[in-house]
Amino acid sequence: MNKWLKPxxxxxEKGRVLTEVADLYSYSFDASFGEHxxxxxxxxxxxxxxxRILKLANEYxxxxxxxGAGTCLSGGPLPVHGGIVLDLSKxxxxxxxxPDDLTVTVSPSVRxxxxxxxxxxxxxxxxxxxxxxxxxxxxxxxxxNSGGPRGLKYGVTKDHVLGLEVVTPEGELIRTGGQTxxxxxxxxxxxxIVGSEGTLAxxxxxxxxxxxxxxAVRTMMVAFNEVRTAGEAISRTLxxxxxxxxxxxxxxxxxxxxxxxxxxxxxxxAAAIILVELDGPEEALRVEQEKIEAIMKDMKAKDIIxxxxxxxxxxxxxxxxxxSPAIAKIKPTKxxxxxxxxxxxxxxxxxxxxxxxxxxxxEVVAFGHAGDGNLHPNILCDQRDADEMKRAELAVEExxxxxxxxxxxxxxxxxxxxxxxxxxxxxxxxVGVDMMRRIKQVWDPNNILNPGKIFAEKGQKLVLRxx
Amino acid sequence: MNKWLKPxxxxxEKGRVLTEVADLYSYSFDASFGEHxxxxxxxxxxxxxxxRILKLANEYxxxxxxxGAGTCLSGGPLPVHGGIVLDLSKxxxxxxxxPDDLTVTVSPSVRxxxxxxxxxxxxxxxxxxxxxxxxxxxxxxxxxNSGGPRGLKYGVTKDHVLGLEVVTPEGELIRTGGQTxxxxxxxxxxxxIVGSEGTLAxxxxxxxxxxxxxxAVRTMMVAFNEVRTAGEAISRTLxxxxxxxxxxxxxxxxxxxxxxxxxxxxxxxAAAIILVELDGPEEALRVEQEKIEAIMKDMKAKDIIxxxxxxxxxxxxxxxxxxSPAIAKIKPTKxxxxxxxxxxxxxxxxxxxxxxxxxxxxEVVAFGHAGDGNLHPNILCDQRDADEMKRAELAVEExxxxxxxxxxxxxxxxxxxxxxxxxxxxxxxxVGVDMMRRIKQVWDPNNILNPGKIFAEKGQKLVLRxx
Numbered sequence: 001m002n003k004w005l006k007p008x009x010x011x012x013e014k015g016r017v018l019t020e021v022a023d024l025y026s027y028s029f030d031a032s033f034g035e036h037x038x039x040x041x042x043x044x045x046x047x048x049x050x051x052r053i054l055k056l057a058n059e060y061x062x063x064x065x066x067x068g069a070g071t072c073l074s075g076g077p078l079p080v081h082g083g084i085v086l087d088l089s090k091x092x093x094x095x096x097x098x099p100d101d102l103t104v105t106v107s108p109s110v111r112x113x114x115x116x117x118x119x120x121x122x123x124x125x126x127x128x129x130x131x132x133x134x135x136x137x138x139x140x141x142x143x144x145n146s147g148g149p150r151g152l153k154y155g156v157t158k159d160h161v162l163g164l165e166v167v168t169p170e171g172e173l174i175r176t177g178g179q180t181x182x183x184x185x186x187x188x189x190x191x192x193i194v195g196s197e198g199t200l201a202x203x204x205x206x207x208x209x210x211x212x213x214x215x216a217v218r219t220m221m222v223a224f225n226e227v228r229t230a231g232e233a234i235s236r237t238l239x240x241x242x243x244x245x246x247x248x249x250x251x252x253x254x255x256x257x258x259x260x261x262x263x264x265x266x267x268x269x270a271a272a273i274i275l276v277e278l279d280g281p282e283e284a285l286r287v288e289q290e291k292i293e294a295i296m297k298d299m300k301a302k303d304i305i306x307x308x309x310x311x312x313x314x315x316x317x318x319x320x321x322x323x324s325p326a327i328a329k330i331k332p333t334k335x336x337x338x339x340x341x342x343x344x345x346x347x348x349x350x351x352x353x354x355x356x357x358x359x360x361x362x363e364v365v366a367f368g369h370a371g372d373g374n375l376h377p378n379i380l381c382d383q384r385d386a387d388e389m390k391r392a393e394l395a396v397e398e399x400x401x402x403x404x405x406x407x408x409x410x411x412x413x414x415x416x417x418x419x420x421x422x423x424x425x426x427x428x429x430x431v432g433v434d435m436m437r438r439i440k441q442v443w444d445p446n447n448i449l450n451p452g453k454i455f456a457e458k459g460q461k462l463v464l465r466x467x
Numbered sequence: 468m469n470k471w472l473k474p475x476x477x478x479x480e481k482g483r484v485l486t487e488v489a490d491l492y493s494y495s496f497d498a499s500f501g502e503h504x505x506x507x508x509x510x511x512x513x514x515x516x517x518x519r520i521l522k523l524a525n526e527y528x529x530x531x532x533x534x535g536a537g538t539c540l541s542g543g544p545l546p547v548h549g550g551i552v553l554d555l556s557k558x559x560x561x562x563x564x565x566p567d568d569l570t571v572t573v574s575p576s577v578r579x580x581x582x583x584x585x586x587x588x589x590x591x592x593x594x595x596x597x598x599x600x601x602x603x604x605x606x607x608x609x610x611x612n613s614g615g616p617r618g619l620k621y622g623v624t625k626d627h628v629l630g631l632e633v634v635t636p637e638g639e640l641i642r643t644g645g646q647t648x649x650x651x652x653x654x655x656x657x658x659x660i661v662g663s664e665g666t667l668a669x670x671x672x673x674x675x676x677x678x679x680x681x682x683a684v685r686t687m688m689v690a691f692n693e694v695r696t697a698g699e700a701i702s703r704t705l706x707x708x709x710x711x712x713x714x715x716x717x718x719x720x721x722x723x724x725x726x727x728x729x730x731x732x733x734x735x736x737a738a739a740i741i742l743v744e745l746d747g748p749e750e751a752l753r754v755e756q757e758k759i760e761a762i763m764k765d766m767k768a769k770d771i772i773x774x775x776x777x778x779x780x781x782x783x784x785x786x787x788x789x790x791s792p793a794i795a796k797i798k799p800t801k802x803x804x805x806x807x808x809x810x811x812x813x814x815x816x817x818x819x820x821x822x823x824x825x826x827x828x829x830e831v832v833a834f835g836h837a838g839d840g841n842l843h844p845n846i847l848c849d850q851r852d853a854d855e856m857k858r859a860e861l862a863v864e865e866x867x868x869x870x871x872x873x874x875x876x877x878x879x880x881x882x883x884x885x886x887x888x889x890x891x892x893x894x895x896x897x898v899g900v901d902m903m904r905r906i907k908q909v910w911d912p913n914n915i916l917n918p919g920k921i922f923a924e925k926g927q928k929l930v931l932r933x934x
Binding site: 098099100101102103123144145147151152155156158159168172174175176178179180181182183184185186187188189191192194195196200211212213215235238239240241242243280281283284286287288340341342343344345369372373374407408409410411412413414415416420424427428429431432433435436438439440441442443454 | 654809
């Protein structure tokens, strides 16, 4: 038995440490690749338990892996070195809206979608809307700095965080930021911790910005005969003076997959479609919609569809959310990427994806938040086919190279985790990575908090298999 | 002579190191308090010089003080331990707009207002608008994470930075972030460095977000008979579903001072006025303006003035910008504070200011960005009156206490610098400050980059005198 297990049990109420193999298996995976058994799991009940566990783990040098709902696409919560999984999803759910301040304070276990539901009661909105908002926890969103379609107009999770309460790797409770919209008191630990993928601190509370819910919303679907034209239409829209709240892209393969999965009448003969959402005062939307229609006509769009009711618009957005499950039906393994390029480089990146797809003879479909340059190319493959997976690994590497050559980045919103750690220096250089690593080392001298993430270990390579 | 002076001269072209006393004096102050002579000044010409100077300074352990236009209100560029002032304002000015990406890349020497002028040529806007934008450099804005009236709707400097090129305290050039709207590749060094007040790295290039320039703008001025009612009207406006681009407050003393300085017909008999700016599509503004007028009438506003032309509106905003110079005429010394509270606490904070003013028998006027809880109480005093300055120091300390008790922060947008360093632990606690200090130590092991800022030195106290 591990020498830390008894002290761990002693520092909590009786029966709180799970060590049954069945339990450990439930915590061995996330929505990316790889299975890793932890040695123990604690479903923590309050922040003081988190502090006690981290103090003890720091003393014994045992790895601690914080976890929310496990929907991570980059391996964030995987217990790659065993140790303790810290399940934060069972913390008491707390959503405290302060309508006069336009803020909300939440516990990390709350589902992101529920924050928005609560805010709506006050005519307010929590802007970030990751596609997994109905299942993912805000704690995971904060750790990974999640994005979502509305990121185009409103920014990502980090842009909406005012303050945190966190436990440091040495088990100290501290507050960062606060409840004010502006705050320049010392270093911005809030924005350092959000997106640090659970490697610098465990978030036990967050205060988030809310904003007035836009009074009206309009949706348009535009179909194109050519992928590149769709990309160019996106660029034209973004430089027209109108800033849509969402601007999403789906290529033909995605459209077809959704129609086979849950038919709603999308144009399966189009090479690509884009979905636009405008929000704001009703009076403005009429004008903005006309402006975008004019652009789309000028770009020789095949079809411009304006839903006649909110229900019809909701169907289109539901279809967009179905892309991921729908394409997962095509082949057993789905490698979801999120390399991101400057907006103007979207058409070039689409061209590069086509070349990569042909070179490696792979099924690659693309969809995503094209409006902010954050496309999700997905390789559809079969884990049991070792040769195909090898080609997939090479293709992913080439996608990263393409994105970086075009002035982009490895990850727009999914995070580095285990998946992209081997490529960090490709983007950031040795010194860039070293400056990050210094922070990790000085905050977590015993390397106990989520070790094996972000920073590649010696010889680490991309592996898209679960063995 | 300092042992580092010769090597410094040797690593640059001849005649580049200024050591004449007249030159050193020009670099001994900023817009806050205190005069400190450096030992040498270099007006750097390119980023490689910055790197060479930092390498050398790191080797010899000599302090380096980066400086832009010197408009800092918290002592950021003051060479409190002598050493070298690194004047970045003479770097070649570069403003490269990429309209298709909605981004701009700039050198730190560029004036912030000039970035906006350049962006406007493409129908775009750089949102942050510190009141000093016509004189301050973007480098200083980045170091201090400057705010400004438009922060209410659009956020502060940090919210608009995508990537940086910086020189580390050890003289290494690295890039952080990039050119994409979304980026979660590793720790967010960009947002750590922006607002770190030149203590972690020297910024030599920045890529900033641009956005479509709002098609229309409307201004309203509303006068009130009571300060507290003005505060409540601000709260009501912010929870009405309308998000103004600016929502500024001026108390009677400020209004009177401006009228004495440059008369434009402001209502000097009002206890307070608020200035509102709405921006967006013309069609929406009509509706929003009516909504706000209704709120103001309901709050028994003394007067609601809608300027009849853009020129008249511009005059009102000019008057707002004149507050600082105008109140500086009242007494020789002006202590400008920027403690910030949650929006709903603005009326309470105003009450607390009144109590402090009476307790210490001081002239305190208040104006600022009330819409985001960032008020600027200014103590008007006379440095030659030691007793008054002592009372001012105590009053400032009590303002900080009040802000923190109300859930606020020491500084909303001016920074910590030398001025607020002694109060950091009041807000953040020992461990909170320690976690910041660890980053400083591991990035700058020889403590050469802007030492004496943010982190209080032993026994350091607030001093509002220049002796």
